[in-house]
Amino acid sequence: MNSTVSYSLRRRLVWLLTGAVAAIWLVSAWVVYQRAHHEADALLDSQLTQVAETLLAIVAGGEVEHFVKELHEHAGRNPVPIVFEIWHTDDGAMRRLVTSPSHAVFETGLPDGFSERPYQGARWRFYGLQDEDAEYRVVVAQAHDAREQLAREIGLSLLVPAALALPLMALAVWWVVGRSLRPVDAVAQQVGALDAQALAPLDESTPLPSEIAPLRSALNALIRRVAEAFDNERRFTADAAHELRTPLAALKVQAQVAQRAQTADSQQRALAQVIAGVDRMTHLVEQLLTLARVDPANQGSVPDPLDPAGTIAAVCAELLPQAQRQAQSLVVETAPGCRVAVTEAWLRIALRNLVDNALRYAGEGARIEVRLARSGPACTITVADDGPGVASDLRSQLSARFVRGEVEADGCGLGLSIVARIAALSHAQLELGDGLPRAEGGHGFAVSLRFGAAAGPA
């Protein structure tokens, strides 16, 4: 698929595994060879020693002539021929007594024990031995090359089958790796068969190796998230259509009522409803646009911490006339020194919606308090009212889109969803709880935004 960086895992595994095995094999082969060589040397040396000792014993026993004849007849059986000389001390002078057949004389004065020296233009290994009373002396020798060759042959005979096994092993690795990677192919096929319109998680019932299972789990987690986002968008479109249709229906019906009204009074009433309906649709469209605008893509970089007191004051000042029209009291209490990391425009939108909600739903003459409190590095903005409150089982649904409280008011049901979205994007906690105590008992409604410690200068 991707020609620049694509590679076959299988090929790579086969090369790496075979290469590693071959390297290990080479090292061990070298060791085996060395050891085989050494063993062959030791073996040949002990043979030399043995021959020398036997010769000495035979010479001392006076059967030299017979032995030499025998030896001559059997010459060539030994893979590495041995040549020898036997010396005898006579009257204080050493002289050659016997030599092996077809023999060129050794140099004189060869030491006892092993030594290597040139002989007939090549290297030979010699062994000298004397009997106890220094009457006889035996020197045996073998051609170094022949010894070497024997040792090499022994070493190689061990290595050749192992070397032949290497390509077989590469084949086995190829097969095993291919077999082991088959689940990856299966997952790839499952992913390839996914329907983008109806994303469903991969079937997790088939067992996968523990190395690949996390990939499938991660894929499934991703699929679920994407599907959820998909669903969310689809639901939002459906909800938005629903929310637009009802006010549109109301507008049309009220306009038709106005058209057919038989009294001027009822006509005026219907027309007033039409105008209110247009205002309501405007509000709804604005809220929808706001919700669309509160998008992480529009946030830019991490916002600088700011003191929310100024924004609170500005928003409340803006909404004060509305509160006064409804005979509501709007009280602001702010603690100094708060810093919260939030985009100012978003904070303004969130506050506007919270205070606007309180004004809408708390009812005529209600008291609404906007408090900014600080505890340690955390700051909390609370908008509380002494309105009719919200039943606790309904609270959890309130921040869903298009859900309104039970109170009859002209909200479009988007305010708290907008606040919830801003809270989520600003890493603040949104809490719905009891508000101010009511004169007739019980509590109103309160919404708090809790901001954690803001980074940057306090």
Added chain:
Amino acid sequence: MRILLVEDDRMLGDGLQAGLTQAGYAVDWLRDGEAAVAALSTESFAAVVLDLGLPKRDGLSVLQWLRGRDDTTPVLILTARDQLEDKVRGLDLGADDYVLKPFDLDEIAARLRALVRRAHGRPQPLLSLGEIELDPAARSVTRAGLAVELTPREFDLLHLLLENGGRVLTRRVLEEQLYTWNDAVDSNALEVHIHHLRKKLGNELIRTVRGVGYMASAATTPT
């Protein structure tokens, strides 16, 4: 014709109530599912206009409850959801008709007329008895081909009696079908309307069944 309207949207409910009243229906308007169930369990309506997204009790659940107790009151569903499955589900649960928001007031009125008509097993749109003919859509009445002027209440009363031709309707049923909860009803209002109808359409048309109620009768001219 008394209609129960169940719609939580204040502005739409208000408009529908006003518009259907203009079209000659007596409209009672409720704003949540539980109130609708309470009203439907004690009173009878010619038809129910039911929104689906209702607080406290969903419209479909109200419908299910209604059909569960073998109540055949025609139900017209109002909905903003145009997904086929929503429609199918609504109809399968016993809805008689289905209107997508936004709609036309005339369409709702026409569909309601059709629903009421079908509920009475009547295929033709016009109601007739003897020489009296009533057109529910035009809200007009003729006697032997000549137009007769009726007040809206008289028209509704005649409509009810003709729709249930041959059956005795009790005072209570008639009042329930004619007046909404908001209407102030005089104790003898019904007698007054009956009196006027007899004056305009002939004495034989509406028979009084003593101690029970009234019925439309074709005794003079057999149909």
